[in-house]
Amino acid sequence: MAKGFVAVTVERCKGCGFCVEFCPTKVLDLSSAFNSKGYHPPYVVAGEKCSGCDLCGMYCPDFAIFGARYAR
Amino acid sequence: MSEFECVMEIPEDARNPVEPFLRMDRMPHIWCPGCGIGTTVNCFVRALLSSKSDLDHVAIVSGIGCTGRVAGYANLDSFHTTHGRAIPFATGLKLANPKLQVVVYSGDGDLFAIGGNHFIHAARRNMDLKVICVNNLTYAMTGGQTAPTTPGQVISATAPYGVFEPAFNLVQLAEAAGAAYVARWTTYHVTQLARSMGEVLNKKGFCFIEVLSPCPTLYQRRNKMGDGLDTMKYYKEASKIRHGAPTGECALTKSGEIVVGKFVDRDRPDYLELMRTQLHESLGERYAEPEAVCGL
Numbered sequence: 001m002a003k004g005f006v007a008v009t010v011e012r013c014k015g016c017g018f019c020v021e022f023c024p025t026k027v028l029d030l031s032s033a034f035n036s037k038g039y040h041p042p043y044v045v046a047g048e049k050c051s052g053c054d055l056c057g058m059y060c061p062d063f064a065i066f067g068a069r070y071a072r
Numbered sequence: 073m074s075e076f077e078c079v080m081e082i083p084e085d086a087r088n089p090v091e092p093f094l095r096m097d098r099m100p101h102i103w104c105p106g107c108g109i110g111t112t113v114n115c116f117v118r119a120l121l122s123s124k125s126d127l128d129h130v131a132i133v134s135g136i137g138c139t140g141r142v143a144g145y146a147n148l149d150s151f152h153t154t155h156g157r158a159i160p161f162a163t164g165l166k167l168a169n170p171k172l173q174v175v176v177y178s179g180d181g182d183l184f185a186i187g188g189n190h191f192i193h194a195a196r197r198n199m200d201l202k203v204i205c206v207n208n209l210t211y212a213m214t215g216g217q218t219a220p221t222t223p224g225q226v227i228s229a230t231a232p233y234g235v236f237e238p239a240f241n242l243v244q245l246a247e248a249a250g251a252a253y254v255a256r257w258t259t260y261h262v263t264q265l266a267r268s269m270g271e272v273l274n275k276k277g278f279c280f281i282e283v284l285s286p287c288p289t290l291y292q293r294r295n296k297m298g299d300g301l302d303t304m305k306y307y308k309e310a311s312k313i314r315h316g317a318p319t320g321e322c323a324l325t326k327s328g329e330i331v332v333g334k335f336v337d338r339d340r341p342d343y344l345e346l347m348r349t350q351l352h353e354s355l356g357e358r359y360a361e362p363e364a365v366c367g368l
């Protein structure tokens with residue numbers, strides 16, 4: 001089971017792709033769907049690999065995504 | 073449907089760690105898709121957390137420009153000054169209330185063209201300010217004109233045949249003028265940048281961090297350099313970490329190597345310390361600390 005989770009605020013995303021590119025375990029991909037502003041937000045393709053490192057959150061210029069570890 | 077769209081199990085109380093530091097009622101911000109300014113803000117928030125800064129004693133001052141918007145979005149005491157005047161405003165703030173941690177957050181045009189004079193003198197005096205310069209190598213908000221930082225050969229709104237005037241090397245300028253701390257990172261180096269920002273929040277004196285950041289709308293697009301993500305990949309490939317490198321060797325070019333790292337970390341007495349020493353010497357008993365007089 002994944003050590004962490006990633007949460008996306010779809011409507012705030014501007015589709016830059018930073019989170020997808022720099023996720024060290026390649027958890028994300030850009031969706032083919034649009035948000036209401038016409039951008040392609042990221043979605044989770046390999047959730048079990050998420051470590052909750054929050055690098056996506058560090059990179060996201062739009063404060064639209066973050067990761068965290070599950071409290072155990 | 074919940075605010076977060078995701079196949080994963082997301083705890084009820086999960087919250088983006090930057091949100092408490094932002095004025096969320098002002099989101100979404102004005103920055104373009106792929107602009108790096110927001111990324112630097114993430115790093116700054118991590119630095120505030122790791123340095124255990126007392127948020128009631130942190131003030132953030134910006135000038136005009138895309139980066140100048142940071143002061144308006146930060147949920148801290150903040151002031152958005154006139155063009156180029158972030159440093160003089162911050163200097164006044166610091167001298168009137170020496171306990172404040174004053175951060176200047178602005179762009180290359182604002183800090184080094186319109187406000188260039190203020191920058192060199194604040195560094196010379198070793199004013200206790202933390203200056204973060206988001207350098208996108210152009211005047212972004214006004215349409216992408218040649219700035220003092222635009223490298224040679226670059227096409228800009230005012231240089232349709234390529235820039236031919238020499239550019240400032242900001243880290244060399246900061247060191248020569250007297251800064252106590254000088255570092256350069258890019259928006260690709262998020263962890264290193266956050267660490268540097270945390271370091272300067274705990275260091276006395278004039279500290280300067282340059283952050284190279286994409287401006288896909290006005291710089292990269294005009295130069296056929298792709299979008300924000302292409303620029304991030306270029307930063308990743310072209311950057312070399314060389315701590316302590318002589319700043320004179322760290323000039324930026326259009327598409328060459330980018331030397332990053334911490335170049336200067338030295339201790340010099342700061343302005344307030346020098347002032348106190350001098351006034352104590354000259355006035356003796358008659359000198360009273362400004363804090364005692366103003367009741368701060």
Ligand code: SF4
Binds near residue numbers: 016018065
């Ligand atoms: S980094 Fe942020 S704005 Fe860019 S694609 Fe990911 S979620 Fe969207």
Ligand code: SF4
Binds near residue numbers: 138213288
């Ligand atoms: S114009 Fe350039 S610097 Fe300004 S928000 Fe857009 S990408 Fe960022």
